[in-house]
Amino acid sequence: MKKLKTVIILKWYSVCLSVGSIAFGMYLHSYPFTINASVSYDIITNILRSDWLALLLIAFSLLKLLFIGIDYPKGRLIALSGLIFLWTLVAVGFYIQHINGHTNSGWIICAIIVFQAMGISQRGNFNR
Numbered sequence: 001m002k003k004l005k006t007v008i009i010l011k012w013y014s015v016c017l018s019v020g021s022i023a024f025g026m027y028l029h030s031y032p033f034t035i036n037a038s039v040s041y042d043i044i045t046n047i048l049r050s051d052w053l054a055l056l057l058i059a060f061s062l063l064k065l066l067f068i069g070i071d072y073p074k075g076r077l078i079a080l081s082g083l084i085f086l087w088t089l090v091a092v093g094f095y096i097q098h099i100n101g102h103t104n105s106g107w108i109i110c111a112i113i114v115f116q117a118m119g120i121s122q123r124g125n126f127n128r
């Protein structure tokens with residue numbers, strides 16, 4: 001239990017990114033009409049169907065948590081790269097909606113998530 005607590009403290013930002021991504025993925029999976037009814041997701045659904053986006057977010061997040069738990073650096077980097085790609089895709093979708101006149105702040109929030117994830121990649125020890 002003490003080791004788990006230490007891992008959570010040392011990898012706090014990665015754990016938060018993963019848990020938040022799982023929550024967002026589960027939300028999109030539970031309420032698929034959110035993506036289908038939103039102009040911002042048009043670009044995303046042209047690349048990935050809404051159910052794939054939700055499942056990929058959940059899968060990469062669970063893998064990230066697994067690789068944190070078993071301390072597998074290369075796996076953490078692969079999962080983090082997948083999350084960065086998916087969140088960038090969502091941010092671009094919101095930004096395109098914004099510049100097309102459908103004002104929203106979702107792109108800013110997603111950009112913050114992407115920058116946080118990139119910060120994790122800069123601070124992480126993936127060389128083992």
